[in-house]
Every structure is written in C-alpha cells, then in structure tokens.
Amino acid sequence: MRDTSRPVPFAPAARAVFDLALEGMVWSRRSLLMAVLLGLPIVFAIVYRAVLAAHIPPRVTPFDLYGAVVVFYYLRNVLPLAALFYATALIADEVEGKTLTYLLTRPVRREAIIAGKFAAYVATTLSLALPAVVLTFFILLTSQGRVGLGGAVPDLLRDLGVLALALLAYGALFTLLGVLLKRPMIPGLLFLFVWELIANLPGYLPRFTLTAYLRSLVRHRPAEEGISEIFGQILPTALCLEVLAGAVLVCLAAAAWIFSTREYVMDQ
Amino acid sequence: MTRSRLVVLSALVVVGVGVVGALGALYFDPARAAVGPLPAEGLALPADTRFVMGFDVHRFVASPFYQRFGKDRQGQGRPPGFTELEEKTGLDPERDVDRIVFAGRGVEKGQEGGVLLVSGRFDRTKLSRAIETETRGVTSKNHEGTTEYLFREDAGGAKAGAAAFLDDDTLVLGPRESVEATITNHAGGKAPVRSNAALVALLESVKPGSTFWAVGDQSVLSRLPLSIPGAAGQGSVSLPPVKSVVVTGDLDPMLAVELTGEAVDSKSAQSLADVVRGLVALASLQANQKPELKELASAVSVTTDATRVHVNLRVPYELLDSLAPKRPAAGGTAEVR
Numbered sequence: 001m002r003d004t005s006r007p008v009p010f011a012p013a014a015r016a017v018f019d020l021a022l023e024g025m026v027w028s029r030r031s032l033l034m035a036v037l038l039g040l041p042i043v044f045a046i047v048y049r050a051v052l053a054a055h056i057p058p059r060v061t062p063f064d065l066y067g068a069v070v071v072f073y074y075l076r077n078v079l080p081l082a083a084l085f086y087a088t089a090l091i092a093d094e095v096e097g098k099t100l101t102y103l104l105t106r107p108v109r110r111e112a113i114i115a116g117k118f119a120a121y122v123a124t125t126l127s128l129a130l131p132a133v134v135l136t137f138f139i140l141l142t143s144q145g146r147v148g149l150g151g152a153v154p155d156l157l158r159d160l161g162v163l164a165l166a167l168l169a170y171g172a173l174f175t176l177l178g179v180l181l182k183r184p185m186i187p188g189l190l191f192l193f194v195w196e197l198i199a200n201l202p203g204y205l206p207r208f209t210l211t212a213y214l215r216s217l218v219r220h221r222p223a224e225e226g227i228s229e230i231f232g233q234i235l236p237t238a239l240c241l242e243v244l245a246g247a248v249l250v251c252l253a254a255a256a257w258i259f260s261t262r263e264y265v266m267d268q
Numbered sequence: 269m270t271r272s273r274l275v276v277l278s279a280l281v282v283v284g285v286g287v288v289g290a291l292g293a294l295y296f297d298p299a300r301a302a303v304g305p306l307p308a309e310g311l312a313l314p315a316d317t318r319f320v321m322g323f324d325v326h327r328f329v330a331s332p333f334y335q336r337f338g339k340d341r342q343g344q345g346r347p348p349g350f351t352e353l354e355e356k357t358g359l360d361p362e363r364d365v366d367r368i369v370f371a372g373r374g375v376e377k378g379q380e381g382g383v384l385l386v387s388g389r390f391d392r393t394k395l396s397r398a399i400e401t402e403t404r405g406v407t408s409k410n411h412e413g414t415t416e417y418l419f420r421e422d423a424g425g426a427k428a429g430a431a432a433f434l435d436d437d438t439l440v441l442g443p444r445e446s447v448e449a450t451i452t453n454h455a456g457g458k459a460p461v462r463s464n465a466a467l468v469a470l471l472e473s474v475k476p477g478s479t480f481w482a483v484g485d486q487s488v489l490s491r492l493p494l495s496i497p498g499a500a501g502q503g504s505v506s507l508p509p510v511k512s513v514v515v516t517g518d519l520d521p522m523l524a525v526e527l528t529g530e531a532v533d534s535k536s537a538q539s540l541a542d543v544v545r546g547l548v549a550l551a552s553l554q555a556n557q558k559p560e561l562k563e564l565a566s567a568v569s570v571t572t573d574a575t576r577v578h579v580n581l582r583v584p585y586e587l588l589d590s591l592a593p594k595r596p597a598a599g600g601t602a603e604v605r
Binding site: 019022023025026027061063064067123124126127128130131134135137138149150153154155156157160202219220234235236 | 273280
C-alpha cells in the first residue's frame with residue numbers, strides 16, 4: 001500500500017501526466033491543423049513530381065527544393081509556430097479551462113506535471129513533423145531516380161536532428177512563457193516574427209536568437225535576398241549545440257521552478 | 269496501448285523505416301564514397317593533393333556567365349581543362365561532360381602537379397579510337413591494367429601529358445606522373461585523399477549544389493601576395509597569412525561567390541577583413557573615373573567569425589558587362605583614306 005502522505009514518485013507521476021496530456025494533445029483540433037501544416041510539403045513534393053519537375057529549370061534540383069523546405073518552411077516558420085501553439089498551452093490551457101485545480105490537488109509534484117506535459121508535447125510534435133520531413137525527402141529526391149540519393153542521406157539525418165532540437169528549444173522557451181504569462185500567444189508571436197529577425201543582422205546580435213544557432217547547424221544554404229544573404233552568419237557547431245542544450249535546460253528548469261512555487265488563483 | 273501511443277508509435281515506425289531506407293541507399297549508392305562535392309573517383313587522387321576545384325558543367329555552360337565569357341577559348345572565363353579536353357580527346361565539354369574536378373599537388377610542383385578528372389556520358393570505345401587515331405603524337409601503354417594514353421612523349425618520357433579511363437564514365441588527364449598515381453590508387457581500391465584530413469574537412473564544408481567550388485590549404489595559398497602597396501608614403505601593407513580558403517559560387521541569375529578564408533587567429537582574421545574592406549573602399553573611391561566600380565564595391569560584403577573571414581560577392585551580369593574590356597567588333601570598320 002502506497003504511503004499516501006507522500007507524493008507519487010517523480011517518474012510514475014510524470015508518466016501518468018504524460019499519458020493524460022498525450023491523449024488530449026494528439027486527438028485535438030490543434031493537432032489536426034498542425035498535421036495539415038506540417039504535411040503540406042508532402043503535397044508540394046507530390047505536385048512537383050507529377051507536374052512541376054518538367055517546368056522548373058534544371059539548375060534548381062530536387063535537393064535544392066528539399067533544402068529550401070527544411071530551412072524556410074520547417075525551421076523558420078512552421079516548427080516554431082507548432083512549438084508556440086502547443087507549449088504555451090501546456091499550463092495556460094489548464095488555467096483557462098479551470099482544470100488546473102484538479103491537477104494540483106493530486107499527490108503529484110508540480111515538477112512532474114511540467115515534465116510529463118513537456119514530454120507529451122515533444123512526442124506529439126515529433127510524431128507530426130519528422131515523418132513529414134522523411135516523406136518529403138524521399139518523394140523529392142527520388143523524382144529523378146535514385147541518383148544522388150545516397151549522397152543526400154547525411155543531410156536528411158542531420159536535418160531530422162536539427163528539427164528535433166528546434167522543437168525542444170522553442171518548446172522549452174514557450175513553456176516558460178506559458179508559465180510566466182497569462183496570455184503568452186502575442187508575446188510568443190512577437191518573439192518569433194520580430195525578435196528572431198535579429199538573426200539577420202551583423203555582429204554579435206544574432207547570438208541572442210535561437211534561429212541563428214539552428215540554421216547554422218543545417219548544411220542547406222538556399223539563396224536569399226537582401227540583408228539575410230549578406231549578413232547571414234554561420235556559427236560553430238559546438239557552440240550551437242551548447243547554447244541550444246543550455247537554453248532547453250535553463251528554460252525548462254525555470255518553468256518548473258516558477259510553476260512549483262507560484263500560487264494559482266482561479267477566477268470565479 | 270492507448271490510441272495516442274499508437275499514433276506516436278506509427279510515426280516512429282515511419283521515421284524508422286525512412287532512416288533505414290536512407291541508410292540502405294547510402295550503403296549501396298556509389299555516392300557514399302564521395303567527400304563533399306568530390307565524386308568517388310576523386311578519392312583516388314594523390315594524398316598530397318593541396319587544392320581541388322570543381323565545376324558542375326551543365327549548370328556552368330547554361331549560365332549567362334559562360335555565354336558571355338566562357339565560349340572564347342582564350343577567355344579568362346573558360347574553366348581550366350576545357351580547351352585541353354577538346355584538343356586531346358575531341359570531347360565537347362558542353363555536350364558530353366557532367367562534372368570536372370581539377371586537383372593540384374602544390375605550387376612547388378608547378379604545372380606538373382595538376383590532374384583533371386572528367387565525369388560524363390561518353391562512348392569510351394569511340395573516344396579511345398578518336399584519341400588513338402585523330403590526336404597527333406599519341407602513344408599508349410598499360411599501367412596497372414589500364415590503358416594509358418601518352419601525349420607528346422619525348423625520348424626520356426619526361427614532362428609528358430597523359431590520359432586514361434578510370435571507368436566508363438570517368439577520364440583522368442594531366443601530367444604523366446599524376447595520372448599514373450591516380451590510376452594506381454584507383455586500381456588498388458585506395459582512397460588516399462581521405463588520409464588528408466585538412467582537405468577532407470575543407471571539402472565537406474563546400475556548400476552543396478554549388479555550380480563551382482574550390483578548396484585549398486596553406487601550401488597553395490603561400491603563393492598569394494603577402495604584401496600590397498600601401499597608401500602614398502606609408503610603405504607596403506602586409507596581408508596576414510591564410511590557412512585555407514573555401515570558395516563556392518553560382519552563376520545564375522547573377523554571379524554569386526562566397527569565399528571563406530581561415531586565418532591563423534582572430535586578430536589576423538580581423539586584419540584580413542580590414543584589408544579586403546579597404547580594397548573595396550579604394551575601388552569605390554575610383555568611382556569618379558569609373559562609376560561601375562562603386563556598384564561593384566557595394567556588391568561585396570565582408571564579415572568575420574572568430575578566425576574566419578567571409579567575403580560575399582553578388583554581381584549582376586549587367587555590371588560585369590560594363591566592367592569587362594570592350595572587344596573590337598567583328599569585321600570592324602576599316603580606315604578609309
């Protein structure tokens with residue numbers, strides 16, 4: 001018989017929260033919308049293969065298109081948005097739905113709640129994003145036979161790793177935002193579409209963004225216009241990994257600490 | 269198992285199958301042997317290769333740059349090896365060649381150090397016959413089971429050019445010593461380039477899909493001018509030494525070149541960047557005599573990152589046309605007296 005005067009151990013508690021959160025996340029309208037957004041490149045790849053391949057100039061190879069999809073579509077736009085929509089809602093949805101009280105009255109440590117919910121976010125977003133990337137890669141790169149497919153495989157593996165890291169980093173940051181603020185969506189959008197543009201400036205400023213580190217990790221360098229092409233910096237790989245890992249740990253630790261010490265008073 | 273766990277598991281299965289399929293393609297595809305843009309056959313180049321440059325020939329000849337500057341056989345826009353290829357083998361680079369790689373073994377070896385690797389779709393039998401019958405002064409010999417064609421061999425066999433087919437799609441040309449070294453490595457299944465860690469690192473840093481690229485280490489770059497004339501009364505300005513250079517570029521829709529030089533330390537990198545910026549500023553000061561130089565100066569950007577200097581150049585063809593020396597018109601007007 002469990003000692004009911006003590007909270008449930010961390011791992012079983014986190015697993016229980018994970019299961020509950022995963023069920024709510026996967027089967028939601030938000031996930032349906034995200035699945036459509038994340039799966040759009042698959043549709044584009046099929047259309048390219050069926051129709052566009054004959055019309056696009058030969059200098060634009062399928063590998064170039066795949067690189068552009070990874071950098072411009074996934075890394076810069078859709079994945080950060082997915083992280084924003086999911087991660088800010090981890091706690092904020094419970095507060096807004098007035099269900100947080102029921103969660104907090106359980107003999108479960110608050111850190112375990114955050115851990116379980118974040119793990120559910122990671123599982124959901126990776127399940128939606130990574131298969132789409134893999135399918136897009138194969139549909140595009142086999143459009144001219146298997147020539148060159150082997151040579152592009154290291155890039156696929158690298159991209160999968162970087163995209164997973166992007167979901168972790170943005171997710172941790174937006175989890176913290178969701179714990180700190182009552183309405184984190186607007187500040188989150190401002191961060192993504194205003195602050196992150198600093199990555200295109202010269203000097204040391206890009207190092208205060210997440211996108212500068214993430215795009216330094218991929219090998220694709222699609223042609224860009226304007227200042228992003230001129231000033232775009234490539235940061236050392238080791239530095240990028242250290243900063244991103246540090247950002248994930250710091251943001252998650254801060255979120256867990258704030259959530260565990262904060263008093264939530266539900267509006268009547 | 270809950271439905272949501274089933275969804276996650278299914279996604280994992282899709283990713284897993286994809287990754288396994290990709291690894292299988294990597295294992296069975298000859299391209300797995302490539303290092304960066306260097307094809308598998310290029311790994312047979314001698315281990316003391318100091319610089320390598322390559323062209324995607326299809327993209328190159330389709331580009332406005334080639335149409336403007338590359339067709340002239342004596343022009344500076346013609347890549348190394350095009351003329352030699354035509355003269356020695358009868359190959360039409362514009363039609364028959366997919367990729368050219370030129371590798372040098374160090375400037376101390378001068379012209380004798382370089383070897384050309386040509387990949388394309390050509391009829392090996394027909395081409396061999398063309399070399400044997402139509403090219404003057406050609407003899408052939410067997411080297412490591414491969415037929416080697418020798419051009420202009422003198423009595424001692426020294427300083428002779430050579431060509432050989434490494435396989436049905438790859439031709440190697442160059443000085444006899446370099447060609448024979450490459451044939452020996454290829455026949456023995458060796459990949460000496462892989463033992464040159466510095467060169468491999470430079471090759472792997474080349475931007476994928478570039479129309480042209482070049483990588484070199486310090487021994488080649490030691491022949492760069494290390495001092496340039498300074499302003500009046502200030503003597504000469506020393507250029508900091510550069511450890512390596514990686515150049516990548518595209519030619520459509522404009523000339524876009526990205527050059528990354530690795531200096532010995534961050535201070536040297538900063539000095540080098542300042543020198544380049546100074547040269548760009550000098551060019552823009554000449555705008556009074558030639559306004560196009562100001563546009564050219566604004567097309568260049570220089571940034572530094574620790575020990576690396578990045579120079580970005582994006583030049584529209586209209587600007588290149590205005591800067592190029594004017595050629596005399598064909599059938600120009602005769603002087604009438």
